[in-house]
Amino acid sequence: MNLIEAKNIVKTYRMGETEVTALKDVDISVQTGEFVAITGSSGSGKSTLMHLLGCLDTPTTGTYTLDGIDVSQASRDELAHIRNQKLGFVFQKFHLLPDLTALDNVALPLLYAHVKEAEARKIAASHLEKVNLKERMHHYPYQLSGGQQQRVAIARSLVNNPRIIFADEPTGNLDTETGNIILDIFKELNEKQNVTIILVTHEPDVAAKTKRVIELIDGKITRDRMQS
Secondary structure, three states, X not given: OOOEEEEEEEEEEEEOOEEEEEEEEEXXXXXXXXXXXXXXXXXXXXXXXXXXXXXXXXXXXXXXXXXXXXXXXXXXXXHHHHHHHHEEEEEOOOOOOOOOOHHHHHHHHHHHOOOOHHHHHHHHHHHHHXXXXXXXXXXXXXXXXXXXXXHHHHHHHHOOOOOEEEEEOOOOOOOHHHHHHHHHHHHHHHHHHOOEEEEEEOOHHHHOOOOEEEEEEOOEEEEEEEOO
């Protein structure tokens, strides 16, 4: 069974009196352990697709099954529960809380899941070590470089042992060298821990680091290819 199975997905937005269709009859399936890039120019629908697959939104029509659960018509509370239990997110803007240390930023999702504070901090510390931030875990975001902040965000995305990590332009605010370090972390998570990763990018060189590329134009999948 596919981890992700989306069929005939349509997403329409109303902007005033105008109706805009961002996704048009999209079909996509993803198996456990895949490393997928969703690419396309601005306005192609790639971020809309990620929001739907990441349970941040629901389709206008079509069906979406995630890990055996039909989430097409799920309520906001149900979507929030699924995100907390099954998904991790990494964004272009790191979304770290400035008044919390790296350790406490990473522990926060666990506290939301009602894990005791001592255990949450222990788990958070272990994940910060995995992204080579053991010596920086008590620093605040303003004391960290962009690459270090993104590594904190990756550690945070992992603490609930998600089935899938969604990364939306995760290297967009980073220089090329630092961006490659972040992509290497994703590659290692995928190859050594079998974490399923779906990465949204408009950069061909970033997409080239993944195992599969799905290209969108005007809300439609125009190409879906495997790469070595």
